[in-house]
Structure formats: structure tokens, C-alpha cells
Amino acid sequence: MIGVRREGWTGRVLLVLLMAATLLPFVSLFVTALHPEGTYPSGLDWPADPQWGNFLRAFEVARLAEFLKSSVLIVLGVVPVSLVIATMAGFATGHLRMPGGRVVFLAFVLGLTLPFEGIITPLYFQVRDMGLLNSRWAIILPLIGLYMPFSVYWMRAHFVNMPRELSESARVDGVNTWQLFWRIHVPLATPALSSLAILLFLWTWNQFLLAIVLVDEPTKRTMAGALGAFQGQWGTDIPLLCAGSLLILAPTLVVFLVFQRRFVTALLQGSLKG
Template sequence: MIVGRREVWTGRLLLVLLMAVTVVPFISLFVTALHPSGSYPLGLDWPGDPHWDNFVKAFEAANMGELLKSSTLIVIGVVPISLLLATLAGFAIGHLRMAGRNVVFLTFVLGLTLPFEGIITPLYYQVRDLGLLNTRWAIILPLIGLFMPFSVFWMRAHFVNMPQELTESARMDGANLWQLFWRVHVPLAMPALSSLAILLFLWTWNQFLLAIVLVDDPLKRTMSGALGAFQGQWGTDIPLLSAGSLLILAPTLAIFLVFQRRFVTALLQGSLKG
């Protein structure tokens, strides 16, 4: 019992320390954003007269309305297509046991080792040759391709664990392959699909590197990508920069808080299945 209590209290202490390391920077950023514009606040020094209007100034200066629209369009372009392609591929590789599935699956697994930074230069020239530079398609199309290895791996982990008896029963009832996929397996895959959708949304919304390299117009980038331009314009105004950073982070934090349990399930599901 003594050892058990020590383990429990050690775990709780580590969780508190981890929470502090995670939360304190956001608190510092929030406190800094409330100082007078142009000042240089230190640490967690709460201002005597909080300047809440810094958030309004940052919203207007960064043109957050257009950035929200741009990020939403990019997410709409990336997430549904990625989910569809990954579900089709995962079903074929994981459940249908198609010929050559191991080779195809190994190819996707190798794609997981491909870093964004390692392909950014050839990707730039390819996007340029396609005439897509400085358009949202320069972000959407590469992200779909770069997300495919993980997405297929994720959906394959779900479909490979589905019992073959379910498929045989559906076939005996007269279901063809398309009906088997859409009416039987896709509804059963909704937990895996919703978890993957959350992850893809967060990764797309927070995409920074591709946005700043492939798109010159900040208003056509993701919100995270536009942070670079905002920092270049207001880098000497620390409170305003902090307020803008919090506004850019707000949608991601809101999604995480709303779907916190689903997000944790997504991480655990990816580590336990397959």
C-alpha cells in the first residue's frame, strides 16, 4: 500500500508539473497582452489598467476575419478529401485483403518517415510549375498528400480489426462491395473517422511551414502561417503581438476543449490498434 500511494502521488505531482509547464506560458502571454501598447512587460506582472482593447486592435490589424475565412476554406479542402481517400484505402488494405496489400501498406508506412522540411524545396518547384504558387491550392493539395500516410495507417488499423463474419453476413443478404463499404463499415468506423478528423483539423489549422513558403499573400494562408507576417509588422509591439498570437490560437484551443475526450481517445486508439 505504501508503494502504491507513492506511485499515485508521484503521478499526480508529475501531472501538476506538466500542467504548470503547459499553462504558465499561456498565462504569461495573456497578461502581456493586457499591457499598454508599445511597452515591454516582464513575466507575470499584472497591469494596473488592463488594456482589453489590444485584442480588438490585433483583430483589426491582422485582418482576422479574412484569416478565419482562409483557414476555414483550407480545412474544408483538406479534411473531407483526406478522410474519404484514407477510408477507401484503409478499407481496401485492412479488410478486403487485396493483392499486394503488404507492399502498398509498407509504402504508406515509409511515408510516415518523410519530414515536411525535407521535401519543401522540390515541393516548391513542383507547385510553381503547376502554376499554384500564392493560391490556397498550394497548401491544400500538398497537405492531402502529406497526410495520407498517417490517415491510411489510422483507418487501416480500424478496418483490419473488423470481423470477416460481418462482411460475409452482409454479402449473404445481397450487399455488393459498395453497399458493404458505405452501409456497413463506414457507420461502424465513425469513431475512428471522427478522431482522425479532429487530428487533421488541428494539423491543418496549425500548418505554418507550407503556408509561409508556398503562399506570399498572408490573407491566403492559414492563421498560423499569417502569424509570421503579423510578427514582422508588429514585432516591436510585444502586447499587441501577444494579443494577436492568442487570437490565432483561440480556435485551436476551443476545438481542443470541446473535443478533449475525443482527442485523447484518438491518441489512445492510434497507439493501441493495428
Template structure:
């Protein structure tokens, strides 16, 4: 297919426009965060005397050190477990194809339509009855369950395209189902696994609703959940609030920039049937 010069330049212009629309809010946050504390900046005006200390003050005021530790603990509790269970279930439904697998998969698909807001009230009472309210487990366990539909859907889409000949050859050589999964299919699934891990990391890091409803102590929440308490304390100080928001966003931006190639590779791999 031959692309004309006009179409090529039009595509580039559209990409530049979309990029500017995407980064404009971050530029606005950054410029606003440099204004004197307690002021109300207008537009994108650069301050005459940038207050870089706003970032240090926001870090200390929001107890970012404790929040970072709490978020990492929650990430370690959610991502590896959800990744392992989702991968095993996706392998079973996509490659082993047990009896009734299609029905089970439809149940997982129904789970994709389940919004967090629709279950937050019964989830609150269930977590309270289990004695987990106001602990990190109140965030970790529900997130593992809520991530399962997408994790299974993602990994099944990968494993269903894996060639059967490779598994048959491994079976002839005496490989068990576990060896087939762990030694052959998992190493070949690293692009899909890494991109799924990135998605779950970002979703966990940015989880706000569950953290606010199920945990009262801001230092036991995720970074995004703690932003609610920070906003309540510094809601009238716009520059300080913007500085705190940027500090919370920075780790996710760095993670995506570092692993963007693996993420795009997995998306392209899922679009081509092998």
C-alpha cells in the same frame, strides 16, 4: 492490480506538475497581451491597467476576419477529401487486404518519414509549373498528399481489428463492397474518423511552412501562416504580438476541448484488439 496510496498521490502530483508546465506558456502570453502596447513586460507581472483593447486591435490589424475565412476554406478543401481518401485506402488495406497490400502499406509507412522541409524546394517549383502559386490550392493539394501516409496508417489500424464475421454476414445478405464500407464499417468507425479529422484540422490550421513559402498574400494563407506577416509588422510590439498569437490559438484549443472525449476514445479503441 492494487495501487498504493503513495503511488496514487505521486501520480496526481505528477499530473498537476505536467499541467502547470503545459499551461504556463499560455498564461504568459495572456498576461503579456494585457500590457500597454509598445512596452516590454518582464516575467508574469500583472499590469496595473490591463489593456483588453489589444485583442481588438490585433484582430483588426491582422485582418483576422479575412484570415479566418481563408483558413476555413483551406480546412474545407483539405480535411474532407483527405479523410475520405484515407478512409477508403485504410479500409482496402486493413479489411479487404488485396494482393500486394503489404507492399503498398510499406510505401505509405515510408511517407511517414518524409519531412515537409525535405520537399519544400521541389514542391515550390512543381506548384509554380502548375500555375497554382500564390493561391489556396498551393496549400490544399500538397497537404492532402502529405496527410495521406498518416491517414492510411491510422484507418488501417482501425479496420484491421474489425471482426470478419460481420462482413461475412453482410456478404451473405447481398451487400456489395461499397455498401459494406459505407453502411456498416463507416458508422462503426466514427471515433477513429472524428479523431483523425481533429488531428488533420489542427495540423492544417497550424500549417506555417507551406503557407509562407507558397503563398505571398497573407490573406490567402492559414491563420498560423499569416502570423509570420503579422510578426514582421508588429514584431517590436510584444503585447500586440501576444494578443494576435492567442487569437490564432483559440479556435484550436476550443476544438480540442470540445472533442477531447472522442479523441481519447479513438486512442483507447486503437490500443485494444477487437
């Protein structure tokens, strides 16, 4: 009994330490952002006169409204298309057991081993030859392809655990494959779809490498990619830079905090099924 209590307290202490280590950088950014412009604050020294206007000034000088619009357009171009394709591919390889499905699935698994950094050079020349450089399509189309291996793997993990009796009984009632997919299996895949949508949103919003390499115009990049241009212009103004960084991080933090319960539930369901 004592050993169980000791393990419980040890786990709580480790969680508190991990939480503190995770939150400390954000607290440091927030405190630094409240210092007067042009200063070089050190540590977590709370300013005597907090400059809350730094956030408004960072929003204006960094043209974050334009970056926000660009990020939203890129997310709307990547996430819905990726969800539709991945759901259909996951259903075909995981539930229909189509001929050659295992080979197709192994090809997607192989795609999981390809890092962005390893293909950025040939990707640049391919996008250039397509005439898409310095446009949002230069980010949207590659991201759909680069996210597809993980997305298909994620959705297949859901469909492969769905009982085949459900499909067999539906076919007895005259349901074809298309109706079986849209009317029965897609509604049941809502937890997996919602959690995948959250992941794709976070990854797309925080995409930095492709935005920097393939797009020269900062207002056509993602918010994270725009941070590079903002840092180059205001890198010597540490408080303003920290304020801009927090504004760029804010949407992803809000989305995660709002949907974290649904995301964790989907993960737990997947572990129980597995």
C-alpha cells in the same frame, strides 16, 4: 499498500507539474497581452490597468477576419478529401486484403518518414510548374498528399481489427463491396474518423511552413502562416503581438477542448483493439 499510495501521489504531483509547465506559456502570453501597447513587460506582472482592447485592436490591424476565412477554406479543402481517400484506402488495405495490399501499405508507411522540410524545395518547383503558387491550392493539394500516409495508417488500424464474420454475413445477404463499405463499416468507423478529423484540422490550421514558402499573399495563408506577416509588421509591439497570437490559437484550443473526450475515447479504443 504504502507503496501504492506513494506511487499514486507521485503520479498526481508529476501531472500537476506537467500541467503547470504546459499552461505557463499561455498564461504569460495572456498577461503580456493586457499591458499597454509599446511596453516591454517582464515576467508575469499583472498590469495595473489591463488593456482588454488590445485583442480587438489586434483582430483589426492583423486582418484576422480575412485570415480566418482563408483558414476555413483551406481546412474545408483538406480535411473532407483526406478523410474520404484515407477511409477507402484503409478499408482496402486493412479489411479487404486486396492483392498487393501489404506492399501498398508499406509504401504509405515509408511516407511517414518523409519530413516536410526535406521535400519543401522540390515541392516548391512542382507547385510553381503547376501554376498554383500564391494560391490556396498550393497549400491544400500538398497537405492532402502529405497527410495521406498517416491518415491511411490510422484508418487501416481500425479496419484491420474489424471481425471478418461481419462482412461475410453481410455478403450472404447480398451486399456488394460498395454497400459493405458505406452502410456497414463507415458507420462503425465513426470514432476513428472523428479523431482523425480533429488531428487533420489541428495540423492544417497550424500549418506554417507550407503557407510561408508557397504563398506570398498573407490573406491566402492559414492563421499560423499569417502570424509571420503580423509579426513582421508588429514585432516590436509585444503586447499586441501576444494578443494576436492568442486570437490565432483560440480556434484550435476550442476545438480540442470541445472534442477532447471523443478523441481520447478513440485512442483508448484503438489501444484496446491493438
